[in-house]
Amino acid sequence: MSAHSGPAGFQAVRETNLGVVLRAVRELAPCSRAAVAAATGLNKSTVSSLVADLIARRLVRETGEGAAERRVGRPGVMLALDDRAIAAVGVEVNVDYLAVAAVDLVERELLRTHVPFDARAAGPDACARRIADTLTTVLDTPELRGRTVIGAGTAVPGLVDAPSGxxxxxxxxxxxxxxxxxxxTALLAEAGAVPMPVLVDNDANLGAVAEYRSGHLRGTPDLVYITGEVGIGAGVLMGGAPVRGATGFAGEIGHIRVVADGPECACGRRGCLEAVAGLGAVLRGAVPDLVPSGPLSGAAIGELVAAAAGRAEADDPVAVAALEDAGTHLGRGAAVLVNIVAPRAVVLGGHFVPLSPWLLPACRAALAEDAFAAESGGCRVEASELGLGAAALGAATALVDALDSGRLPLPAPAPEPART
Amino acid sequence: MSAHSGPAGFQAVRETNLGVVLRAVRELAPCSRAAVAAATGLNKSTVSSLVADLIARRLVRETGEGAAERRVGRPGVMLALDDRAIAAVGVEVNVDYLAVAAVDLVERELLRTHVPFDARAAGPDACARRIADTLTTVLDTPELRGRTVIGAGTAVPGLVDAPSGxxxxxxxxxxxxxxxxxxxTALLAEAGAVPMPVLVDNDANLGAVAEYRSGHLRGTPDLVYITGEVGIGAGVLMGGAPVRGATGFAGEIGHIRVVADGPECACGRRGCLEAVAGLGAVLRGAVPDLVPSGPLSGAAIGELVAAAAGRAEADDPVAVAALEDAGTHLGRGAAVLVNIVAPRAVVLGGHFVPLSPWLLPACRAALAEDAFAAESGGCRVEASELGLGAAALGAATALVDALDSGRLPLPAPAPEPART
Known part of the structure; x- marks a missing residue:
């Protein structure tokens, strides 16, 4: 992320430049080699050599018959991303579901699945086996068969040491x-899957990546994604990259205090945002008669959220008041984000999406009131349009992003390079 | 900052690579061309060409007689930064002083001055003239005469649009x-100064740069610098670069609410951190009999801070309680920073430094209590050792950083390149 870094931060320049050219083709396609050279500042012979490499790896292809017909003089051969050869797969584990998404090199969704799954009841071992099973099944579907899978990303609602997974x-x-x-990695090897890099990251970070690369605010490099689950986490994206902080503990918006002497939080403190606006608090407030005491069971969450939305839709005053109250607290939290990191947008995701008609107005009002800069610091608050499983999509697109920036091993050149 | 950016984000690769090599020499010196090639991944002929260019611009020089004597076989010529040719100048305007600092290419301080100056009373026009006068005087001092000044950086306690200055x-x-x-720029031209880039940035951002590059926590890329002035601002550095946010409004830690229904803040809200821990509140609490009503005059601040420290030193209970109270509030603010961006260190700067023996213990205790992650999220809170004028130093070193990363025009090659 840094313009200034020590020797350990220097990347192999050819890998980086392959990523630079891949990114340029992504932004400019269809485009000539000369246009790539102009946009990147690399000289033309270097660009030609890098493009040949990318074509051999089936990441870029030549195209442009149409362009040839419309132009006077010697037509330039045009370049585009080759969307036929690779796939990236993402899995999201959450309290109440397992979601899978796969995308191709142009980040078109190849498949998406969502399975109710009580991950807390299963425990980590059974959960890992279930993820590996799901992945091997997915790798064998018609949508992915024949493609080189560049990696499997996994989103988890918790603190993740991303370098070690x-x-x-x-x-x-x-x-x-x-x-x-x-x-x-071990389970996939046991199952006989082709070896691939496995990445693990926090679900909020990957949700933010999904919004940036695929959501309705696509292309907004400075945004925050707030997970709407039992826990509340924030994925803070600045300049298109997640802010992880020195320790990876960044984004713990759920545990900033928004109510002095408020209700007790699972973390042991009082008045944390999660204690007053997490799904547990929201559902206990909105549909108190339906929520059993004790921690929310993963299996019940989807139905309870639907019930809360249904009652609010029917103008049930208890449900509406509880949702507006949670929206106000979320707005106070959003204001802290705006004051400290000044994003262009805060996106409410997960189970907050179906509740957003009641959460958003109160959230926006509290943000406008609490933000230091005028007009909410130029920050919009919106509901995600990616639904549950945004983090699975983000896990897949993050792999494509890593490829673009030379941080992932590039697929090996094909024995017989495919050319158009 | 981003690994992923649009075509506008592509930098001219040669400029970037000159910066890459300059940075490698900075980290590795004394070092051979081969070591630079190994560290950067650039091939050896490219490194040789870039090094020749940097030598012609008097940024790098050859050295290494000593190495030749100690080695068997053909000795490698060693490279080091050339610290004789350039200088970078920084100015800080604050409510009660004007500070100037200049550094050379190895960021050794060439000079530092600190002048009491009531900038608020002067107004922006007179203040700009005073800055320009100060700069032209400084450019003509023996310390800088004969050096190429690569730019003048200016630190201002406020919201700055850095691209337009x-x-x-x-x-x-x-x-x-x-x-x-x-x-x-116009005033310097009028005064007949050699044209140079002028940069303007927020004082907290530049204070953070100074801590990162020159402070006792030097080399800590994820840190927050908190200005201790009438206003409280935060410079948030992640990966060695300031987090500006989408709008440049990032770092407004002074206006997060830390006390529900607290005292009124200059911004019109209640209970903001600045209203309870800014210098105005601190001095009114610690030395109430010495502080006149109305806004604090710039001219009086230094003396009042000294008086507060003196009374606390003498165990005056009013002063001690006021400082500890402010420290607790600063700790609550630091906890929000730790929860959201997870820095490795929070540094209290400016006038907080002489008050830090009483601020720090309370601040650290409140941070430990409020931070979500164990052990304050691995974040230290310390007092700056750079004193008043840290932002001036940061403004100068930020110019050297810009040179290192190819964001500043490099000085032109000298007509007769200096060689050792």
Whole structure:
């Protein structure tokens, strides 16, 4: 992320430049090699060599018959991304579901699935096996068969050490120090899957990546995605990259205090945002008669959210007041984000989406009131249009992003390069 | 900052690579061309060409006689930064002083001055003239004469649109929409100074840069610098670069609410951090009999801070309680920073430094209590060792950083390149 970094931060320049050219073709396609050279500042012979490499790896292809017909003089051969050869797969584990998404090189969705699954009841071992099973099944579907899968990304609602792929703590799943990447890699090998990089990251970070690359605010590099689950987390994207902080603990918006001497939070403090606007608090407030005491069971959440939305829709005053109250607290939290990191947008995701007609007006009003800069600091608050499983999509697109920026091993050149 | 950016984000690769090599020499010196090639991934002939260019611009020089004596076989010629040719100058305007700092290419301080100056009383026009006068005087000192000045950086306590160099709003100076960069450029031209880039940025951002590059926590890329002035601002550095947010409004830590229904803030809200821990509140609490009513005059601040520290030193219970109270509030603010951006360190700067023996213990305790992650999220809170004028130093070093990363025009090759 830094313009200034020590020797360890220097990347192999050819890998980086392959990514630079891939990104330029993504932005400019259809485009000539000369246009890529102009946009990147690389010289033309370097661009030609890098493009040949990308074509051999089936990431870029030549195109442009149409352009040839319309132009006077020697037509330039045009370049485009090759969307036929690779796929990236993402899985999201959450308290109440498992979601899978796969995209191709142009980030078109190849498939998306959503399965109710009580991950907390299953525990980390059974959950890892279930993820690996799901992945091997997906790899064998017609949508992916024949494609090179560049990696499997996994989104987890908790604190993740991304470099090692270890889930340090996922309180709402009851996990601690689970080496998920290594476990999934071993399980996939046992199942006979082709070896591939496995990445693990926090679900809020990956939700933010999904909004940036695929959501209705696509192309907004400075945004925050707020997960609407039992826990509340924030994925803070600045300049298109997640802010992780020195320790990876960034984005813990759920545990800033928004109510002095408020209700007790699962973390042991009082008045945390999660304690007053997390799904547990929201549902207990909106449909108190339907919520059993004790921690919310993953299996029940979807139905309870639907019930809360249904009652609010029918103008039930208890439901409406509870949702507006949660919206106000979310707005106070959003204001803190705006004051500190000044995003262009805050996106409410997950189960907040069906509740957003009642959450959003109160949230926006509280943000406008609390933000220091005029007009909410130029920040919009909106509901995600990616639905549940945004983080699975983000896990897949993050792999494509890593490819673009030279941070992922590029697929090997094909024995017989496909050319148009 | 982003690994992913549009065509406008592509930098000219040669400029970037000159910066890459300059940075490698900075990190590795004394080092051979081969070591630079190994560290950067650039091939050896490219490195040789870039090094020749940097030598012609007097940014790098050859050295290494000593190395030759100690080695068997053909000795490699070693490279080091050339610290004899350039200088970068920074100016800080604050409510009660004007500070100047200049550094060379290895960021050694060439000079530092600190002048009491009531910038609010002077107004933006007189203040710009005073800055320009100060700069022209400094350019003619023995320390800088003969050096190529690569630019003049200016730190302002307010919201700055860095790309245009306009101060949008500096409430504690009473400024609004002051095109400071253009005005300074014109005034320097009038005064007959050699043309140079003028940069303007927020003082907290530049204070953070100074801590990162020159402070006792030097090399900590994820840190927050908190200005200790009438206003409280935060410079948030992630990966060594300031987080500006989409709008440049990032870092407004002074206006997060830390006390429900607290005292009124200059911004019109209640209970903001600045209203309970800004210098105005601190001094009114610690030395109530010495503080006149109305806004604090710039001229009086230094003496009042010294008086507060003196009374606390003498165990005056009113002063001690007021400082500890402010420290607790600063700790609550630091906890919000830790929860959201997870820095490795929070540094209290400016006038907080002499008060830090009483601020810090309370601040650290409140941070430990409020931070979600264990052990304050691995974040230290410390007092700056750079004193008043840290932002001036940061303004100078930010220019060197811009040179390192190819964001500043490199000085032209000298007619007769200096070689050792």
């Amino acid at each position: 270890t889930v340090i703590r996922a309180p709402n799943l009851g996990w601690r120090d689970v080496p998920l990447r290594d476990r999934l | 306009t101060v949008i709003r500096a409430p504690n100076l009473g400024w609004r929409d002051v095109p400071l960069r253009d005005r300074l």
